[in-house]
Amino acid sequence: MRTKLTEMLGIEHPVMLAGMGGVSYAPLVATVSEAGGFGCLGASTMTPPQMVEEIREVRRLTDKPFGVDLLTAMPGGIEDQVRMLIEEGASVFVAGLGVPSQVVTMCHDANVIVINMCGKVEHARRAVAAGCDLVVAQGTEAGGHTGTVATMPLVPQIVDAVGAEIPVVAAGGIFDGRGLAAALALGAVGVWVGTRFIATPEARAVPGYKERLIASREDGTVVSRAFSGKTMRVLRNDYTTYFEQNPAELQPFPAQLGRSMGDNAWHLGGGPETEGVDLDKEGLPAGQGTGAIDELIPAAELVRRIVAEAEEAIGRMTATLGAAVAGGASDGGAG
Ligand SMILES: Cc1cc2nc3c(=O)[nH]c(=O)nc-3n(C[C@H](O)[C@H](O)[C@H](O)COP(=O)(O)O)c2cc1C
CATH class of the missing domain: 3.20.20.70 (Aldolase class I)
Structure with a gap:
């Protein structure tokens, strides 16, 4: 492609x-x-x-x-x-x-x-x-x-x-x-x-991040300033809810990063060995596509799948349009 x-x-x-x-x-x-x-x-x-x-x-x-x-x-x-x-x-x-x-x-x-x-x-x-x-x-x-x-x-x-x-x-x-x-x-x-x-x-990823993504549904994210002070889409958890209820405590970027780190809620950059990660507090950035994720897929396979599926989708659209045009022509021809 x-x-x-x-x-x-x-x-x-x-x-x-x-x-x-x-x-x-x-x-x-x-x-x-x-x-x-x-x-x-x-x-x-x-x-x-x-x-x-x-x-x-x-x-x-x-x-x-x-x-x-x-x-x-x-x-x-x-x-x-x-x-x-x-x-x-x-x-x-x-x-x-x-x-x-x-x-x-x-x-x-x-x-x-x-x-x-x-x-x-x-x-x-x-x-x-x-x-x-x-x-x-x-x-x-x-x-x-x-x-x-x-x-x-x-x-x-x-x-x-x-x-x-x-x-x-x-x-x-x-x-x-x-x-x-x-x-x-x-x-x-x-x-x-x-x-x-x-x-x-x-x-x-910090421990549990990938599993939370797999478990999360399409409406499981929220845009929150809780972690950096700027609007960030993350998986909703107790920490995002706390700041929804206490917005006066939010500080501007990047000061809020200091707050979330101090609260032990921000370990982004940590690997699977990172300790002390409480997933109900942790900042776990994720998009609304999270609901579609139900397994780990090797990255190279993912690239191949995305391309193959796109070609299939384009082929499907072309076929649908072709059928519609053919159908339209015969309808017209009947008169
Ligand atoms: C965990 C995570 C960290 C991100 N960090 C950055 C970043 O450091 N710089 C940046 O330009 N975008 C960052 N983004 C945004 C991505 O570059 C990208 O635009 C976004 O993930 C695309 O939407 P999607 O998650 O629905 O695929 C981040 C996104 C996620 C999920």
Whole structure:
């Protein structure tokens, strides 16, 4: 399945692993890239030395292209880390939470593609003005930090606003090949998938996170400021309910991160050996696709399934339309 995305990134399939902080570490990233998709390290929860170590591990595991995601809004700035990811050989830099204007030239001078996560049309316009090469239109269904507009209306509106200038990738609530087919129909050139990839053996996760995802239904998530101070979609639990009932205690980003860590409710970045995780308190970012997840699937198999299902869905649509046209013709012919 070839699109502008596969051409631009030098990959086989228009399926990107979201750069999820705490989840998208080297084993998952390398597996997705090796399977022909695009793996992206979620470096927002890593220290700079950890990020460098993870990039080197990805490069040890695969020679395929991969990216690194950071949050523009993180205190202390992103310039040093972006310089490091360029030096270490990433081919793409993805910025969440803000337009990364300050590093676009640095990336382009090194032939590194700049991608910006967007939740509104205006964000996408600002990304284009700053010189970004591609935007991910992420709907509110998405796990992690998220806006208010849903994927179905957001993607075509961003495509209409900036699609003539740069390609648009769809994200938020996409968990299978039907989602990829729908994204292509909306004018996107591929998908950026988060939550579905958490339920893979290769994903990093604190103990019990993957099991909670499998157990959770489609209405089991909530958008909460409890963990970072910014709106984040997570699995609903006692901690999110507490802040729903006591909103006056919420602090702005990033101060609330200190509160949730102090309350022992935030271990994102921890692995299966992490101790002291109480799942009724813990911040477990997840999108509304969680209800569709009922087993762990190896990440490479997931990439293959998404592509095969999309081809099947497109074939099914074409057949349905063909039958309708044929039916219409014979109806017309009867007169
Ligand atoms: C556990 C988790 C952590 C995330 N961390 C980040 C992050 O650090 N940077 C970022 O740009 N997006 C982050 N996101 C959002 C994803 O990049 C992506 O847009 C989202 O997962 C897509 O929606 P989906 O989860 O419904 O597939 C995160 C999402 C999850 C579920």
